[in-house]
Amino acid sequence: MPKDELKELHLVGTRPDRPDGLDKVTGRARYGADISAPGMLWAAVVRSPHAHARILKIDSTKAEALDGVKAVVTRADFPTGLTGEDWNLQENTMAGEVALYDGHAVAAVAATSALIAQEAARLIEVDYEVLPHVTDVDDAIKPDAPAIRPGAADASVPEGMPPNVVRYIEFGHGDVAAGFDDADLVMEKSYKTEATHQGYIEPHACLGQLGEDGRGEMWVCTQGHWFIRRMCTAVLGIEAAQLRVTPSEIGGGFGGKTTIFMEPLSLALSRKAGGRPVKLVMSRSEVLRATGPTASASMDVKIGMKKDGSITAGRAEFRMQGGAFPDAPVDMALYCAFAGYKMPAVEHIGYDVLANRPKCAAYRAPGSPMGAFAVESLVDEMSRDLGLDPIDVRLKNAVVEGDRASYGPKFGSIGLVECLEAAKAHPNLQAPLGPNQGRGVACGYWFNHGGETSVSMAISEDGTAQVSIGTPDIGGLRASIALMTAETLGIPYEDVRVNVVETGALGVNEPTHGSRATFASGLGAVEAARQAIGEMCKRAANEWGIDAEAVEWVDGAAQPAGPNAGKFPPMTIAEIAGKMGSTGGPISGHHESVPEGVGASFGTHVVDVEVDPETGRTTILRYLVVQDAGRAIHPSYVEGQYQGGAAQGIGWALNEEYVYGEDGRLQNPIFLDYRVPVASDLPMIDTVIVEVPNPGHPYGVRGVGETGITPPLPAIANAIHAATGARMRHLPMTPAKVLAALKA
């Protein structure tokens, strides 16, 4: 939208209290495990202790004999004949013939108390035939690796590839060989990243009820309850509309709560227990062992650069394992890897590889951090070799509107250059650095996503408004939706109540993922409000006896316009709403769409670190996030996304990783050993919100949720190099790895 119109905004861009704040600071907000139902049972899950094992026999006799046990389910209680992703989901929910990873569910039990359910789970005896396993991506892609699921490869995989390659992709443009020939410096390096977990503090929890008539209810913490409904009903073979899913407040998701893991088990147990509701809450170790971490990656990158820093060609070959199912985000990683650069010639090759690990799920800009780690590290290395400033090299090659993206299409409006310029101008870049200290820079990218969206808005009798959205609020969404709705209607922020409603109350919505909720549900709320405004103008016109076209909406009131201007006093929303029953009935607005014009988001991070030369430990001294938000609806929560994304990226860079033993078991399934950053690990995280409005949204919004996790990985590696001269190419950059590199 035009800049002068943005200046007229009263509410968008302000920082009011979030509407759910009071419930959340008083402990009243109800999350996944916080609800109970009359007659409720508690469930526990039996999980495979083996990375790969054939299930020979499951004997639940002893468990079923225990007082208080009401139902035991195994795969035999699920329908057969599923195919494609539905089959993958079912197989991951509960193992069939073979347990595919440490933690894979093999049976579940419901009982009258949690303690009885846990005891019963220990009494279920499972006979396994242990099979050879593989967990590392480079081992898994070897031709002689244990074949995890023969025949799982899709049509993209040419004949003759190793047995665990299930997807293959190759794309690019230009003459790569000529590009390398044309370069003054060509460098090729290999990089590796380990799997990490979203690490949301709320474990998965649900309360499911399913009668023999096929009707059911579910209360669940999720990023997307229609996804839960579709997946649960597919896995269980029941009709979608018969399952009503209500989202609880959600204690973090970051992509990990966009799919199902154990939710169908509560429904299957309920059905078997005569329809009694069943509560199922994961422990932290179950979350780490058996939900959806991100992929681990092994990557080769080659770049050609001229002496002036201009990039002539690039090549990336990425191998990723996303567990025992095809879904590693290798395609996304490749799309994002060179996205910030004008690439005259580029070649991408990707392998999606199976390994005996849990089925990966999305994690904040899935794939992008790994790709950026490799490419942004190498660009930094080459810039330094050529004696060039790393920000200037990025500016020299930065894509702008109309440029062809490395992955093919042309970019619309984007703000990469603006981010780089803002970073360059920030005072953090002038901060002096001492011994063993260094500064690193990197950029990151995420596409953003539209997705199925359905929003309803209704005007109340007193002129206040309620908005029904279907995207769960994880980080302040209701505040943003209320701001946009109130702005559009011209009423106070406090007069709008936004409700995240259950599946029975709206059309299908995709989850809060892909940085889409503020963009898509916000767009829907604005369109719904505009629809209601049209209706209110019509009602006013009828009262005044003039044409509806001759009425305009100004500051929350209908007023005559054009030739009728000034003929009648404005009619406020409260006046119109108060008479709605006698002027045509309820006034509401609806919006259904799959919005286009999402507006991609670039960001630039600058980090200063200090490395202890005797222990290899890295301390973050200063951190700056600059990112294009298009338009910040509630700037505090935009900053919050930036800071949270950076913190997760810092954890990924330094200490977080899935550690598997020789036995294929996860060695660190608790927060003591899966090391997410704690408060004392981090400094304040400085933010700059760049605003290059997105023409695809009525208020210029770009999603901001995901991009922020991407740059920290390479930025910190680059800073460690600047501080020590050691180039770290394998994440996480633990003290042991850094110290070894310093001694090398």
Add this chain to the structure above:
Amino acid sequence: MSKIHVTTTVNGDEVEFLADPRETLLDCLRDKLGMTGSKEGCGTGDCGACSVTLDGTLVCSCLVLGVEADGKQVGTIEGVAEGGVLHPLQKKFIEHAALQCGFCTPGILVAAKALLEQNPNPTETEVRYWLAGNLCRCTGYDKIVRAVMDAAADLRGEAA
């Protein structure tokens, strides 16, 4: 398995429940008393979401047995606001957008309140180390630390 009768005081109110000795104080608060404000994020004392005070000492309620609460004073998030009036920490958390998903928030508020009661003027470093056992995965801690410092200033009667 015989259960044990426990009488304890939660946020000033005397309450009673029957506890299996294997059940934690967190289990008892949530499932027997319906006080679900305290959260379980890990069950191993590593995340702090279940923070409560026990006779005035900050503890993880997942690392206390329900039967150990007999005769003691328990303070939970539900008791931080008194008579419907928010504690300055609660107000500042909303004002500073110091929460996103809000799941860690009850534990952080209980922990921060315990800090300010013994140290009314903490430095940023002191706040960060005191709260190191309260994991937050959404915020990167920046706004949390600011909110705690600002609430401390408020409680000291200083302008922020």
Add this chain to the structure above:
Amino acid sequence: MRYHSPSTFEDAARIAAAAQGVTRFLAGGTDVLVQLRSGHVLPDDLIDLKKIPGTYDIAQTEDGGWRIGIAVPGAALGAHAGLCKDWPGVVEGMELVGSTQVQGRATLAGNLCNGSPAADSVPGLVAAGATVEITGPEGTRSLPVAEVPVGPGKTALTAGEVISAIVLPPRGDKAGDAYLRFIPRTEMDIAVVGAAVSLRLDGDTIAEARVALGAVAPTVLLVAEAAEAIVGTTLDDSAMDALAAAASAACNPIDDKRGTAAFRIEVAGVMAKRAARIAYDRAKGASA
């Protein structure tokens, strides 16, 4: 599971000695409850020691040392001015265990009895020459802390025996101690390497020293060679190098999820040097 809350250590020992199945004592509970909830250890009898009078007390002994009750949590140690003045290294070791919340519960006795080679409070106690008082079916006995752990998860306590107090010797003049550990984060980790140094000066020269290392062998190590490296010196650079070399040489660590053996060996020397410097400064009067 049967829950017992005896009112004397003798009763506690009697209950434990008579128990048939898995028995655990409950002091702070920060390890026992984790094991219980994860299903790793499912006790048949759980004996809560905190109702025994005196278990929360910190008392000066007649000879000027300290007797610490087995239920005293880390937070109470840190709040005790006299103890912090005498044995800051012991206190800081305990205060590194877990979070503020865990500090409200976790105890020296529990940290010791858990038997982890990485227990943060143990090297400080060993360097200090602390002893434990043990009550068992046969009466009470005393044992140096250094002799309590006999392997990962294993202690020298026999069936029915329970630690009934921790005893620190008198500190005396011109002495100081310190404990440092290495962890990848700043808090909330298990030590990858821990080093405690306790020393006494004669003028500027170190007259006595004890150096203990954690997480670098199956049990805590008291490294005589490391102490010898600094005794008779003013902690000059060559003494520091000799200390580091002796500390590293004493290590017998494993590779595990928390760190590699090579890293532990290297960093043990670094931590020992840094802890020695702090202990030395404290002995010269620097406040903790």
Add this chain to the structure above:
Amino acid sequence: MVAVNLWSSLTRFTDGARVVEIEATTVAEVLNGLVTAYPGLAPIIEGGVSVVIDGDVASGRHTPVAPENEVFLMQRLKGG
């Protein structure tokens, strides 16, 4: 005719062509036309793809396309 840019590993199914001409006025016609012309693409397209028109991911099968549009076939985009 609409020129559809494919990712290069799909050239196995298109006799080596990276850009293929399809008679189409909508996304659905693009996808159906691709399968008709190159049956080997059927499982790939059924598995889920994104059609990007002038830099924007098309919202659905009925989104119009014209010869002047730049059309790219990409793997299905999603997010966390």
